[in-house]
Amino acid sequence: MKKTITSMGLWIGFGLHLIFSAYVSAEVIEFRIANGTDKNPWNTANSPIQARQGDVIRFYNDDMTVHRLHTNGAPCPHGPDIAAGGSWDCIVSQPYSSSASGALYDHYVGPEAQVWIEAIP
Numbered sequence: 815m816k817k818t819i820t821s822m823g824l825w826i827g828f829g830l831h832l833i834f835s836a837y838v839s840a841e842v843i844e845f846r847i848a849n850g851t852d853k854n855p856w857n858t859a860n861s862p863i864q865a866r867q868g869d870v871i872r873f874y875n876d877d878m879t880v881h882r883l884h885t886n887g888a889p890c891p892h893g894p895d896i897a898a899g900g901s902w903d904c905i906v907s908q909p910y911s912s913s914a915s916g917a918l919y920d921h922y923v924g925p926e927a928q929v930w931i932e933a934i935p
């Protein structure tokens with residue numbers, strides 16, 4: 815009887831471990847578009863947004879103007895408008911390396927408004 819309980823306990827523990835690891839492996843990474851960013855880069859090559867596939871990059875627009883992330887599908891689908899004071903979740907579905915493939919940018923400004931993201935598998 816005691817042995818049964820112990821082995822059941824192990825299986826439950828193992829199950830919880832699987833659920834918990836799956837849960838903690840996806841993270842929400844918060845990135846704030848600073849007030850005054852306007853037509854300038856959102857960040858720099860030296861401090862890219864770092865994420866893993868499955869994570870969410872939550873962009874908060876702390877600026878006074880609308881911003882929109884331009885992507886070609888990676889690391890997440892092309893962004894919608896993020897109104898001043900608003901936020902948007904970029905669900906990282908594909909790896910993307912700005913250092914290898916170039917900075918992403920603000921759709922409304924163009925390539926000079928760089929957004930550096932390193933999203934690994």
Ligand SMILES: [Cu+2]
Nearest residue numbers: 883884885921
């Ligand atoms: Cu675009």
